Amino acid sequence: MGVAAESGFSNDRRLMLARQITAVENDTAAGRIALDETFKKAGKAILIGITGAPGTGKSSLVNQLTSYLRSEKKLTVGIVAVDPSSPFTGGAILGDRVRMRDLSGDDGVFIRSMASRGALGGLALATAGVVQLLDAAGYDVVMIETVGAGQSEVEIARLAHTTLVVEAPGFGDDIQAIKAGILEIADILVLNKADLPGVESTERALKANLEMGYPMGINGKAGHQQSIEKQDEITGWHPPVVKTVATRGTGMKDLVEAIFKHQEYIKGSGTLSARNKERLKIEFEYLLKHRLFTDWQRNHTQQEIEQALIKIYSRQLSPQQALDQLI
Amino acid sequence: MTERKIRVLVAKPGLDGHDRGAKVVARALRDAGMEVIYTGLRQTPEMVAEAALQEDVDIVGLSILSGAHLVLVPRIVELVRKNGQKDVVIFVGGIIPDEDVAALLDAGVSAVYGPGTSTVKIVEDVKQFTIKR
Numbered sequence: 001m002g003v004a005a006e007s008g009f010s011n012d013r014r015l016m017l018a019r020q021i022t023a024v025e026n027d028t029a030a031g032r033i034a035l036d037e038t039f040k041k042a043g044k045a046i047l048i049g050i051t052g053a054p055g056t057g058k059s060s061l062v063n064q065l066t067s068y069l070r071s072e073k074k075l076t077v078g079i080v081a082v083d084p085s086s087p088f089t090g091g092a093i094l095g096d097r098v099r100m101r102d103l104s105g106d107d108g109v110f111i112r113s114m115a116s117r118g119a120l121g122g123l124a125l126a127t128a129g130v131v132q133l134l135d136a137a138g139y140d141v142v143m144i145e146t147v148g149a150g151q152s153e154v155e156i157a158r159l160a161h162t163t164l165v166v167e168a169p170g171f172g173d174d175i176q177a178i179k180a181g182i183l184e185i186a187d188i189l190v191l192n193k194a195d196l197p198g199v200e201s202t203e204r205a206l207k208a209n210l211e212m213g214y215p216m217g218i219n220g221k222a223g224h225q226q227s228i229e230k231q232d233e234i235t236g237w238h239p240p241v242v243k244t245v246a247t248r249g250t251g252m253k254d255l256v257e258a259i260f261k262h263q264e265y266i267k268g269s270g271t272l273s274a275r276n277k278e279r280l281k282i283e284f285e286y287l288l289k290h291r292l293f294t295d296w297q298r299n300h301t302q303q304e305i306e307q308a309l310i311k312i313y314s315r316q317l318s319p320q321q322a323l324d325q326l327i
Numbered sequence: 328m329t330e331r332k333i334r335v336l337v338a339k340p341g342l343d344g345h346d347r348g349a350k351v352v353a354r355a356l357r358d359a360g361m362e363v364i365y366t367g368l369r370q371t372p373e374m375v376a377e378a379a380l381q382e383d384v385d386i387v388g389l390s391i392l393s394g395a396h397l398v399l400v401p402r403i404v405e406l407v408r409k410n411g412q413k414d415v416v417i418f419v420g421g422i423i424p425d426e427d428v429a430a431l432l433d434a435g436v437s438a439v440y441g442p443g444t445s446t447v448k449i450v451e452d453v454k455q456f457t458i459k460r
Contacts, residue, residue, distance in 0.1 A: 009382065015411045018383035026331055088330070091357035097378060098367035104374040111381055115332070115362045 009076070009138075013087045015135050021112055024129040035129050038136035042274070045135040046263060048159025049162035051122060051146040051153045056168040057192040058145050059099035060246035066109055067102055068252040069141055076108040077214065078134030081145040082123055085115040096145060110139065122153030129282060131159065144293075146165070158279050161272060162262045164255075166190045167206060169198035171318035183209060186239045188258050194243035194251065206241050237265050300326065333361040335386040335459050337455040338375045339368050340403060343393035348420060352388060355446035356453060372399055376406035379415060385457050391421040408435070416456040420444070 023031030048065075050058050062079060069075045079094035094113035103109045112134075116124045123146060134142045144160055146153050157163045165186035168187050183189070189206055192197065244251030266272040297305075308326055311317040317325070337353045339346050346368055353363045364382050366374070379387050385409065391399060400419055407415055419431055420440040428439045438452055 011410050015380055016381075018381055021333075022383045082418075083364075086357065090360045092362045093357050094352055094362060094364045095367075097364065101367060102375070104371075104377050111378075113364050113382060119334075195350050 006010070009110070011276065013137070014107070014110060017133060018112070018163055019111065020133055021130050024133060025114065025124070027077070027119075027126065031129070033257045035132060038133055041136035041323075042132045043135065045139055045142045046162070046259075047131060047135070047160045048143045048259060049146070049156035049163040050143060050166060051156050051163065052148060052150045052166030052190075052192075056148070056166040058148055058166050059096045061166060061190065061192060061244065062096075063100045063102055064246050064249045064252050066100075067249065068142065068256055070103075070106060070108055072253075072254070072316050075140040076138070077110075078081045078131075078139035078142045079109070079111045079145070080114055080127060080130050080134070080142070080146050081111065082114045082116055082127060083242065084147050085117050087118065088218060090117070110134065110137075116147055121155035121301075122148070123155045123159065128159055128279070131239060153182060154185050158275070158320075159264075160188045160277065164188050164190050164259075166192050167191040169196045169202045187262050188236065188255070189224060189241045190238050190255065191241055191243045192246050192316050195245045195248075203241060203243070210239055210241070236269070237262065237271075274286075296327075333453070333455065334364065334384045335388060336363050336364045336366065336375070336379050336380060336382060337357050337382040337388045338366050338378065339390050339392070340370045340372055340375050340399045341391055341393045341395045342369060343391070344368055345392050346390065347389075347451070350388035352390070352420060352446060352449060355450055356388075359450045359454070362410065366394070372402040372406055374428055375403050376410055379412060380410045384415060386453055387415060387417045388453075389417065389419045389421075391419065391423070394422070396421070396423055397427060397430060400431055400436060403433040416453075418449075418452070418456075420449075 020031070020034040021077060025031070028223055043071050050062055052058055057083065062081070066077045066079065079100070080238060081100075083092055083094045083096060085092040093113035095116060097111060097115055100111055103111065112130065114130065116122075117126075119125045123144070127144065131142050131144060144156060146156050163185050165182055165185055167187075167189060168191070183206075189210070191203055191206065193199070197270070240258050242255045244255060264273070304326065308317070308322040312319055312322050335356050337349050337356070340348050347366070353365050356363045358405065364384065366378050368434055368455050370378075375387070375389070387403070389400060389403065397421060400417075407417065416437045417435065418438040418440065423431065423439050423441055431439050437456060440449060
């Protein structure tokens with residue numbers, strides 16, 4: 001465990017972190033204290049989001065990207081991998097570690113699987129809190145892998161600084177590419193499985209879509225480095241398409257360069273601080289609603305609430321009218 | 328607030344490549360409302376202990392069909408305990424000869440399940456283990 005000794009994350013520290021994560025996931029009093037205590041320390045890590053349809057290779061990409069960041073950049077990495085909970089039983093199979101076996105035995109990497117626990121949007125409610133814990137614990141990079149259910153996973157763009165959308169050949173035609181949602185949130189488009197047939201047409205569809213989204217952009221001069229950079233200054237960030245073969249680690253150097261370039265861009269343009277503010281505002285508003293609701297619930301008996309519901313069920317009162325009577 | 332979820336690591340230490348049993352058990356635990364972390368084939372004892380630590384699981388289920396259980400299981404129990412997870416319950420399933428069961432229980436394993444064990448029994452046991460913790 002050569003690298004382990006350098007990273008400074010002892011077993012005791014990691015066990016404490018693992019237990020704090022559980023507490024935050026379960027929204028216990030200890031979890032809230034952990035969040036309050038780590039809040040000031042967090043905010044240093046690079047947050048990378050990884051989303052895309054199931055089977056595009058998100059976990060394999062996280063595996064290779066992390067290996068590269070560890071060996072070439074000497075950065076420590078925390079990983080939060082979210083998989084879906086069953087809406088019927090609440091159970092879940094969390095299988096992202098299967099593709100991340102190369103990362104075991106390295107104390108500079110911490111992998112945590114999370115079940116979505118009923119939340120929509122590709123993340124669990126507590127994911128932001130868990131990311132904060134990893135950030136405050138001192139991991140240089142925190143990667144967040146979403147459920148991967150598809151087109152509505154936009155929560156990740158709010159949480160991450162750089163969002164990678166992973167595509168692979170054979171996942172739909174150019175109409176899929178112009179649908180609103182997931183492609184719009186991409187800071188970098190990763191075209192994985194680039195050794196498969198059909199990669200050229202997928203790349204064309206993705207690039208055509210990007211050019212439509214940025215009409216002031218590269219316009220036929222794709223690949224001409226200088227003109228791309230010049231346009232960046234005028235119109236903002238143009239998501240590049242980076243080709244990878246995650247199972248073999250091909251393309252990781254290009255991908256990491258693209259990520260660092262995006263980091264520079266968001267820092268220089270003020271996008272980073274705007275994104276952070278927006279995210280904290282949303283979190284604050286969520287907590288406010290939650291707190292007001294629990295307070296309100298505490299001040300009303302179950303009976304009062306049930307009586308209001310009975311009036312609604314029998315259509316004597318609309319939900320709005322019932323609320324007016326209760327509040 | 329959110330109820331306390333039971334988190335289980337289902338792992339395949341050693342070199343056999345047969346994970347049907349592990350997957351059936353993982354699926355049964357999932358259907359019982361638990362969160363099951365599955366780590367894939369050919370795990371070393373160190374990999375299993377590391378996953379148990381990072382995932383802060385309540386239970387570790389080991390599936391072994393290779394015959395190496397008398398070597399692998401005590402090593403995993405030792406590593407998990409050394410990491411500070413004193414109260415994590417460990418159970419074993421697979422092809423385990425009757426005469427080896429006592430040795431595994433001595434090594435700190437809570438239960439050994441052979442072929443033909445019903446998943447209902449495993450689910451019930453796991454719930455009991457979690458209550459006792």
